[in-house]
Amino acid sequence: MDKLLLFGTQGCHLCEQAEALINGYEVTDTGLPSIEKIDIAEQDQWQERYAVRIPVLYHAQTGEELGWPFDRAGLDAFIKSIRAARI
Known part of the structure; x- marks a missing residue:
């Protein structure tokens, strides 16, 4: 099953905007895969990789990333x- 990770951190207003956009996404039979929020403060490797880039939407299966800003x-x-x- 597809899984998306939303990298962000607490108190990040851009992360809140990204989450609101994602939550407002129209879910149909072709809607979003499941999404897990990840706080980069929990792991040093995440802080090193994403500290100045959050929010970032990451597709676990392909490694593709969608960095902010996105609409x-x-x-x-x-x-x-x-x-x-x-496919």
Whole structure:
């Protein structure tokens, strides 16, 4: 099953904006894969990799990333890209 990780941290207003955009995404039979929020403060490796880039949406199966800023069109393109990788 597809899984997306949303890297962010507490008190990050950009992370809150990204989460609101993702939560508002219209879920249909081709909607978003499951999403797990990851706080980069929990692991040094995540802080090193994402500290100045959050929020970042990461597709665990392909390693593809969608970095902020992104909008609905960017999210649509990202979802289409990871779906195409499965075919």
